[in-house]
Amino acid sequence: xxxxxxxxxxxxxxxxxxxxxxxxxxxxxxxxxxxxxxxxxxxxxxxxxxxxxxxxxxxxxxxxxxxxxxxxxxxxxxxxxxxxxxxxxxxxxxxxxxxxxxxxxxxxxxxxxxxxxxxxxxxxxxxxxxxxxxxxxxxxxxxxxxxxxxxxxxxxxxxxxxxxxxxxxxxxxxxxxxxxxxxxxxxxxxxxxxxxxxxxxxxxxxxxxxxxxxxxxxxxxxxxxxxxxxxxxxxxxxxxxxxxxxxxxxxxxxxxxxxxxxxxxxxxxxxxxxxxxxxxxxxxxxxxxxxxxxxxxxxxxxxxxxxxxxxxxxxxxxxxxxxxxxxxxxxxxxxxxxxxxxxxxxxx
Amino acid sequence: xxxxxxxxxxxxxxxxxxxxxxxxxxxxxxxxxxxxxxxxxxxxxxxxxxxxxxxxxxxxxxxxxxxxxxxxxxxxxxxxxxxxxxxxxxxxxxxxxxxxxxxxxxxxxxxxxxxxxxxxxxxxxxxxxxxxxxxxxxxxxxxxxxxxxxxxxxxxxxxxxxxxxxxxxxxxxxxxxxxxxxxxxxxxxxxxxxxxxxxxxxxxxxxxxxxxxxxxxxxxxxxxxxxxxxxxxxxxxxxxxxxxxxxxxxxxxxxxxxxxxxxxxxxxxxxxxxxxxxxxxxxxxxxxxxxxxxxxxxxxxxxxxxxxxxxxxxxxxxxxxxxxxxxxxxxxxxxxxxxxxxxxxxxx
Numbered sequence: 001x002x003x004x005x006x007x008x009x010x011x012x013x014x015x016x017x018x019x020x021x022x023x024x025x026x027x028x029x030x031x032x033x034x035x036x037x038x039x040x041x042x043x044x045x046x047x048x049x050x051x052x053x054x055x056x057x058x059x060x061x062x063x064x065x066x067x068x069x070x071x072x073x074x075x076x077x078x079x080x081x082x083x084x085x086x087x088x089x090x091x092x093x094x095x096x097x098x099x100x101x102x103x104x105x106x107x108x109x110x111x112x113x114x115x116x117x118x119x120x121x122x123x124x125x126x127x128x129x130x131x132x133x134x135x136x137x138x139x140x141x142x143x144x145x146x147x148x149x150x151x152x153x154x155x156x157x158x159x160x161x162x163x164x165x166x167x168x169x170x171x172x173x174x175x176x177x178x179x180x181x182x183x184x185x186x187x188x189x190x191x192x193x194x195x196x197x198x199x200x201x202x203x204x205x206x207x208x209x210x211x212x213x214x215x216x217x218x219x220x221x222x223x224x225x226x227x228x229x230x231x232x233x234x235x236x237x238x239x240x241x242x243x244x245x246x247x248x249x250x251x252x253x254x255x256x257x258x259x260x261x262x263x264x265x266x267x268x269x270x271x272x273x274x275x276x277x278x279x280x281x282x283x284x285x286x287x288x289x290x291x292x293x294x295x296x297x298x299x300x301x302x303x304x305x306x307x308x309x310x311x312x313x314x315x316x317x318x319x320x321x322x323x324x325x326x327x328x329x330x331x332x333x334x335x336x337x338x339x340x341x342x343x344x345x346x347x348x
Numbered sequence: 349x350x351x352x353x354x355x356x357x358x359x360x361x362x363x364x365x366x367x368x369x370x371x372x373x374x375x376x377x378x379x380x381x382x383x384x385x386x387x388x389x390x391x392x393x394x395x396x397x398x399x400x401x402x403x404x405x406x407x408x409x410x411x412x413x414x415x416x417x418x419x420x421x422x423x424x425x426x427x428x429x430x431x432x433x434x435x436x437x438x439x440x441x442x443x444x445x446x447x448x449x450x451x452x453x454x455x456x457x458x459x460x461x462x463x464x465x466x467x468x469x470x471x472x473x474x475x476x477x478x479x480x481x482x483x484x485x486x487x488x489x490x491x492x493x494x495x496x497x498x499x500x501x502x503x504x505x506x507x508x509x510x511x512x513x514x515x516x517x518x519x520x521x522x523x524x525x526x527x528x529x530x531x532x533x534x535x536x537x538x539x540x541x542x543x544x545x546x547x548x549x550x551x552x553x554x555x556x557x558x559x560x561x562x563x564x565x566x567x568x569x570x571x572x573x574x575x576x577x578x579x580x581x582x583x584x585x586x587x588x589x590x591x592x593x594x595x596x597x598x599x600x601x602x603x604x605x606x607x608x609x610x611x612x613x614x615x616x617x618x619x620x621x622x623x624x625x626x627x628x629x630x631x632x633x634x635x636x637x638x639x640x641x642x643x644x645x646x647x648x649x650x651x652x653x654x655x656x657x658x659x660x661x662x663x664x665x666x667x668x669x670x671x672x673x674x675x676x677x678x679x680x681x682x683x684x685x686x687x688x689x690x691x692x693x694x695x696x
Binding site: 144145146147203204205206207208209211212213236237239240241242243244246247250251268271273274285288289292293 | 492493494495551552553554555556557559560561584585587588589590591592594595598599616619621622633636637640641
């Protein structure tokens with residue numbers, strides 16, 4: 001899969017200095033290093049190595065490099081690839097962060113606590129001319145949306161709810177497109193996706209008036225046969241986050257949507273009493289609203305997150321639902337013929 | 349009409365110190381004083397007087413008072429009731445702004461330029477313990493939406509486009525409800541409305557993730573027979589601003605919507621090639637999306653802005669469209685029987 005370069009990112013989107021040294025801190029809990037594992041899996045060519053402190057027991061399997069060695073091998077930033085409880089950067093990490101700045105690396109973080117709010121770190125970065133980049137925070141100068149039709153093709157993953165595979169589905173589709181020789185970019189709209197792509201806009205942190213304009217920025221004009229595969233956010237049915245989803249749908253102008261769902265989930269995350277919509281209803285509403293900025297919008301199929309199901313059960317369910325909907329239904333993690341049919345349908 | 353007091357504003361919404369002294373600057377162009385005229389028309393009980401500089405030729409007809417006199421009569425803030433080209437506060441206004449702070453008044457502004465970004469003004473305000481309040485900027489600490497059903501009744505004005513009477517319609521309906529003895533509050537979601545109401549949230553300036561939560565804050569729990577009449581923003585059909593409209597629709601949980609439209613307008617403001625939706629389509633989509641947080645939502649009627657039409661032409665058009673839609677259609681500025689039927693329908 002192509003990764004967007006500084007040449008094809010529109011003004012207004014974040015751009016991260018790459019390749020990365022993945023910082024693992026002193027982590028002993030594998031789940032805390034989700035970001036680092038995601039980068040290793042989806043952007044290995046952007047990771048020159050990992051850097052763990054004494055006491056750490058988690059590795060993503062890359063070569064352990066100190067910041068100066070990583071710099072010598074071309075790294076341009078150290079990316080904090082671990083979270084911890086509370087989202088706060090602990091005092092024990094500070095020498096390593098200083099070491100990175102001193103070695104000539106910028107620092108990239110997706111933690112709640114802003115790097116720039118740590119006075120000693122900010123002063124050192126300023127003195128050395130280094131960047132401290134917080135990917136939770138949108139870049140300045142995002143434009144208002146215009147609704148102008150852009151060139152190139154676009155796919156957007158949409159959902160019945162939050163947190164059920166929209167990022168993963170977009171990454172898997174972009175990779176599959178590229179494997180078929182189709183020119184495609186994954187376009188990121190959330191923090192982990194932005195780290196993987198090396199750029200993008202954290203759509204949930206954008207001021208509402210600029211939401212559609214920010215989405216327009218994420219997938220700029222492109223060649224006619226080029227596909228942008230845009231990471232979806234939230235759900236039109238989420239009582240808290242539907243504004244994010246609609247701004248992204250309008251601004252992305254997708255030619256194709258893929259609906260993401262987790263079979264068995266019945267209630268919206270964090271909103272007790274709000275039932276998930278049906279797949280049919282989700283397709284219908286996304287097409288109706290998306291047609292406002294792209295009248296040619298269509299649904300190419302459905303992506304199920306079946307991680308919690310037995311394989312035979314998952315395959316039987318997807319086959320039955322595909323029959324009922326008249327559309328491919330696949331789990332990108334399981335792959336197989338069903339996923340190949342979904343890719344066919346997207347590119348049809 | 350009731351004006352919200354500090355007692356019934358939920359945590360998170362802006363609250364403006366009232367009553368006001370209306371500052372008119374040195375304006376000679378009536379149109380620049382639109383905010384001051386709006387306050388005189390819709391919140392006369394909150395305006396103790398006006399303050400114009402030498403050279404000004406525009407008056408809203410209130411008593412001319414210097415800040416100290418206004419303070420003695422109970423004023424708590426001086427509100428900048430004029431705009432100028434560029435939205436910048438001119439040097440010639442500074443002595444009057446200092447005078448207001450010295451007299452014990454806070455300053456309220458809706459201009460693009462932030463009061464707090466003027467160093468001398470900020471320093472003086474801090475030294476004296478005065479507030480500089482920019483109503484274009486949302487308060488800190490807005491919550492994420494919960495979707496929890498709140499007590500009391502709510503009406504939201506929605507539109508086929510921006511800038512065609514949603515604020516005016518909400519103000520006129522709240523006033524009409526009160527005139528009929530119904531306990532009602534106008535709830536503001538834009539800067540002029542916030543000045544009139546004395547509080548609210550500028551919805552277009554809220555970060556998308558908090559959009560529905562901000563709307564929930566604007567119309568908190570209330571008595572069962574109380575009506576909040578909420579000022580609408582944007583349009584679900586606007587390619588730039590639909591995110592604002594959907595967050596406001598979900599968070600407001602309206603029992604009743606009134607669709608606002610300007611007959612004859614064919615294209616969305618600022619988006620050439622985007623045709624306005626029909627009234628029928630606008631009703632249908634708002635009800636479908638609004639039903640997510642309030643399944644009992646209904647459309648009570650339509651508000652036309654017919655300022656550009658001859659009276660007989662306007663009345664004939666509204667009668668014909670009312671017949672076709674099976675709903676009251678009225679221009680709140682023209683009032684009359686048609687508007688009375690719209691009010692009946694809202695309260696039915």
